[in-house]
């Protein structure tokens with residue numbers, strides 16, 4: 001049985017990935033390493049220890065802790081690493097960039113070095129989970145390919161770009177089997193309620209205003225988290241070393257159109273009045289350096305890995321809204337004092 005180390009497995013995408021790895025990839029033992037920052041939540045992994053006592057282990061540690069990583073690699077015969085752990089929220093990176101440099105750049109460097117020390121002769125595969133934001137912004141036309149030069153705008157995307165360079169350098173310099181996937185915006189269950197979709201659903205349910213940056217005209221490209229994670233597995237299993245794959249589902253939406261789609265969905269599923277929800281829209285001052293548009297061209301992954309997103313957007317949005325409505329306790333427990341303070345700072349009273 002292969003041992004797969006998943007960092008950031010208590011976060012949004014990581015926890016969905018861990019569940020998929022355990023349920024659909026029986027030949028793997030999954031060791032989750034997570035520092036449990038504000039975004040990490042053990043509730044996202046609830047029940048897995050009981051369901052998979054032999055194949056699942058959780059370790060609380062920081063990815064910048066070289067000693068903890070060395071001990072883990074000494075204890076476990078890790079053959080694969082999928083690195084999700086990161087500070088992941090653009091707005092927070094504008095308020096406090098240093099945590100992003102530490103976790104995203106130093107954390108990646110520390111993990112790569114721990115893997116290199118453990119693997120020595122080139123055994124093992126390391127996959128870096130990256131983002132389309134490293135490419136910067138697009139105008140009204142075109143899409144990012146793997147050849148698009150990196151041109152990040154925010155401290156978040158700059159720290160992710162720095163990490164990507166390290167990952168490729170470890171392949172070129174040491175011959176390690178490293179690779180990168182760069183994905184567009186994810187949606188689905190277990191996403192921390194500071195991110196657009198759960199943020200809006202929670203506020204619709206709670207009777208709050210619905211703050212939208214600028215006029216809501218910025219465009220984002222959306223993919224269901226399960227499609228993203230299927231792409232990560234394909235790359236882990238099929239890719240050669242030193243490769244980069246863009247993952248996306250060709251689903252571009254203006255932010256305001258997404259929020260309106262959510263209004264329709266929440267209204268339909270809860271019986272709330274869509275006109276009353278629409279009245280709560282509040283256009284707020286735009287984010288500094290707000291990238292205009294992102295769009296991912298996934299054709300290399302389609303061609304070389306057989307990547308095919310399965311979840312149609314309307315279906316995925318409907319099931320996502322249903323999940324947050326059914327798990328109100330989950331997000332209400334997260335919407336804590338610290339988080340409320342952050343929302344106040346970000347969007348005003």
Ligand SMILES: NC(=O)c1ccc[n+]([C@@H]2O[C@H](COP(=O)([O-])OP(=O)(O)OC[C@H]3O[C@@H](n4cnc5c(N)ncnc54)[C@H](O)[C@@H]3O)[C@@H](O)[C@H]2O)c1
Nearest residue numbers: 008010011012013035036037039040062063085086185186
């Ligand atoms: N969410 C998206 O739409 C999206 C899109 C493309 C790429 N990504 C990338 O996917 C990855 C996961 O994103 P997410 O949205 O699930 O993030 P998240 O914020 O929900 O989860 C991040 C996880 O990493 C952990 N973590 C943070 N700092 C750590 C540290 N120093 N040591 C150990 N653990 C630490 C947190 O506790 C948390 O469990 C990130 O690398 C992100 O850049 C996200």
